[in-house]
Amino acid sequence: MDGLDEEITEAEDVAAERDELVSAVYEHAGTIARELALLKGGDYGQETFSTSNGDWTVKYEAGNLDYLRYSGKKGDIYVVSTKQPPAPDDLALAMEDYGAFVRAFNDHVASFEGILDEVDTDFPEVASTASVVEERNRLVRTIRETADAISAQLHRFNGTDYGAWKTTVSGKRWELKWEGDRASYLRVGGEGGVYLVSQYEPPSAPDVKRHAEGFRGFIEAFNEYVDELNANLSHVEL
Known part of the structure; x- marks a missing residue:
């Protein structure tokens, strides 16, 4: 073929x-x-x-x-x-x-040769955050001490080594978790919120400022909670 x-x-x-x-x-x-x-x-x-x-x-x-x-x-x-x-x-x-x-x-x-030659590298002096951090740490220590004191009270009258106490302040959810007489964490805003007290890094200075007044309300809410417990227990007859 x-x-x-x-x-x-x-x-x-x-x-x-x-x-x-x-x-x-x-x-x-x-x-x-x-x-x-x-x-x-x-x-x-x-x-x-x-x-x-x-x-x-x-x-x-x-x-x-x-x-x-x-x-x-x-x-x-x-x-x-x-x-x-x-x-x-x-x-x-x-x-x-x-x-x-x-x-x-x-x-x-x-085309890029020399393009950076005229860039001024005499940058302004960077402001120090030392004073802000010092004040933040002071406030966080105060919050920690108060949270530990509340934890000790919760530990005492709940009778458990672990637990959490929750309340609402100005529409925001606050939660204190305790282990023994020490606060494990104090969180504002629920899951994904701000930890004013934790086992890890401290909160930012803006977060401390934003929630400082709310922490006062948190303490007041806890005191009202204790007063209510005392009032209820005072009416118990044995």
Whole structure:
């Protein structure tokens, strides 16, 4: 049959040459990707560079080249990608413009030369927070001491080593959890609220200021709670 005797030309050599060229471009353009990551201050991103014949887009992830795309008259050609290599003729077309792409990248980098030379580094003196922190810590210590005193009372008349006492002050939920004679935490606002007393870091100065008046109301609510208990117990006859 006609054609069955025809010898088929192997594409192995062409494919190998293509793969070798793509590998060289990957290494070379990978340097561009790493320089872009340094320039832009991040490990992920992309940048497009224009030449007279088209646009080159460099996309990088974790500082490494993800793909290099050439967009010219024939459309998009992925010179380097994570999927499949380009067709040899597409690669040849794109490579005709590769040098212009590299020059465009170099011009891009050069455009930043000296851009920071006139930046004034004589910055204003930074204000100290020492006095604010000292006052915050003083108030937190006072709140802690009072919360511990309330915890001791709760421990005494509840007869349990662990527990929590809750109340509402000006529409905000307050909760004191005690362990023995010591407050485990004092929280305002329920789950996700502000911990005025905790086993971890202290609250911020603005939070202390915001809730200081409410803490007075918390103490008053506790005192009313104790007075009510005393009044109820005074009517018990044995």
